[in-house]
Amino acid sequence: MSYYLTEVQKLLPKVNQILHMNINSIDDEESRIEYKSRIADVTEDELVIEIPLNEKTGKLKKLYQGDELSTFFLGDGGVKYYFTTSVVGYREDVIRLVELRKPTLESITQIQRRNFLRVLAELEIAVKLSDQIQFIGVTDDVSGGGISFICDGQVPIGMNAAISCWILAPFKNGNIEHIPFSGEIVRVKQLESGKQLAMVKFVDIADRERQKLIRFCFERQMDFRKR
CATH class of the missing domain: 2.40.10.220 (predicted glycosyltransferase like domains)
Structure with missing residues (x-):
């Protein structure tokens, strides 16, 4: 059982991993822009990330409470794991951090899919x-x-x-x-x-x-x- 739990935990995103994300938006052009961010903290209910960066422009992206994100992170062997999350709040540290709803194991998949906007x-x-x-x-x-x-x-x-x-x-x-x-x-x-x-x-x-x-x-x- 402990081995199974260890293997299962590998599917969850971890501190210092990079999240790649798109904003689910009514604006098609905006929804195609990919951002990335480092995970700064993981709690029971939340993923806490740094302000996302647009790699092409080098600009930071302001996220709003309620924004829904289609995201993926790289697991062992470079496997991509996809899930949808949303912005639930902010945290003030040395830098401002963004709190995201933590995905359940059941919602993480290796298949990318377009999700409905959640607000x-x-x-x-x-x-x-x-x-x-x-x-x-x-x-x-x-x-x-x-x-x-x-x-x-x-x-x-x-x-x-x-x-x-x-x-x-x-x-x-x-x-x-x-x-x-x-x-x-x-x-x-x-x-x-x-x-x-x-x-x-x-x-x-x-x-x-x-x-x-x-x-x-x-x-x-x-x-x-x-x-």
Whole structure:
């Protein structure tokens, strides 16, 4: 078992490794620019990196909270390991550092894939776990491929649970859309506040509803950029 855990840990990015990244952006030209950064620290929930550098121009790239990044790092033998993460905060040290959401082992792959833009957003979400268990929560982040939400710590949600939901999403044109979907809970984390954070992947969502969420994410990203 210890050998297995050691091998598994090799798949996780480590301090001093270089992360190569692209910003998932509505701007196609920007999304093609590759940056690199050194990992300065790794905590239970975060990767802490230096300000990314554009190798072609030599300029540093300012990242905004909520930015989603498609990244890879080199493992043993030069194997590329890909994952998607997002900016969750900043840390002031000798230099300013950027805090990224730490990937789960399940989300790290050797296959590069275009991921949905994920943004931080507090939206009302109604969740149906069963005919007897229905409740209201608040999203932590949303994307076209899944969401995470915070709810009361006493709600009996667990890994692989099937849920049906709807989200209320406001748009710049003043419309508030009711977006329904079915999902599966892939991870649950207990928070210090006594609440719990549930991460959900979409199992069944109409394409028109997914497009609404994608549009919301891009509008949200533009708001972050203007701050």
